Amino acid sequence: MIAIHSIFESISGEVGFMPQGSWCTIVRLQGCNLRCRWCDTKDSQSIEAKYMLSIDEVIDRCKNHKVLITGGEPLIQEETLKLIDRLIERHHFVQIETNGSIFLPSGYSSDCGWVVDYKGPSSGMMDRMPSFEEFIDNWIEHRVIVKLVVDNSKEDLEFVFQILSKMYGLFQFAISPLDAKGEKILDIVNFIRERDEKLLGDLIFSIQMHKVVGLL
Template identity: 35%
Template sequence: MNYKVVEKFISINGEGLKAGKLSTFIRFAGCNLNCVYCDTKWANEENVKYTLMTENEIYSYIKETGVKNVTLTGGEPLLQNNIKELLSLLSSNNDLNVEIETNGSINLEAFLDYKNMPSFTMDYKLPDSGMETFMKTSNFKFLTRKDVIKFVVSSLKDLEKVTELIKEFKLTHKTNVYISPVFGKISPETIVEFMKNNKLNDVTLQIQIHKIIWNPNKRGV
């Protein structure tokens, strides 16, 4: 099977539970959403340049890096044809820690049957993203303590919706809840004040550290 890979590289994880730790990144082409703040729109364009790689070629590349953390990202990796075959192959290696960055619109139930389960860092697209109508709240029940639900916020309106969702679905009792600011749209200080005022216990403010280390528009990092 062939997969459309637009980037593969080693870097530190810029966000999530493994933030600051080395990871091998495999970035796939294509996404079914069009968020207004997307920082990888180039990977979703119809004419984006990609390399066709088989699951064995991807696996070989990952093994050659010598890095045990693997991040599958995009685009939307779960839209790749035959992605289950790649996940099965990667899960056969118990030394690998596979993380899937997914956008919240794909049903996760189809991706739960692996011996060495990948972890999910799943977005919930808030009102300011323009994509909230595509979100599947049914996915919340599949998230565990090894996963992350990530809320990317642009405004106080987004933060208020985060609070509603946390309470309605008791998210902090199920999984790790992260709030991340849209770069240049809302200040971390504003988010911290909101967290204090609303007593958002067990919620983590997340800053995308790769955008602090490198130019925010730099690729391959």
């Protein structure tokens, strides 16, 4: 059984392997092992699920070809990987959003796309993140976009520059400014450009489209 917060249809609001703005089924799982300061889905943090569903029941509610699994933190539930595999067997396009603190089991592989956070200073959870080397070792063989949420503080900007310098050429990075409309994106661009302009080549800048248009 899987602890579910909600299952609904909406647009994929952020950058990922699923094109931003795609109409999809969103499966929001319940429970998270982190408590980020700026979390915008705090009601999905508790392990107390609104309801429990079997894998088949979840799949029956996935009416769209594209399925986005998010949380909470999907990887705290053992059944999540089975759900991913079953959805792919049913020919769904699957994307998972995970907070970066939990590794995949050794040997696990899948055709899904992973959007993996690496929490910076503003999250208050940076001490729960693996080292850069451990992160690379776990995710390098998978289809990954690394998501960095940035509040434009000097600490966050320095962190972004540090991780880009360490992982340049290994992953695509999605920069997600805390201001939903992305009004401070140019500040981030200028900060990186002044230090090493080539690093901008690994970046996608992502605003939260679903919030801009007034959807969940």
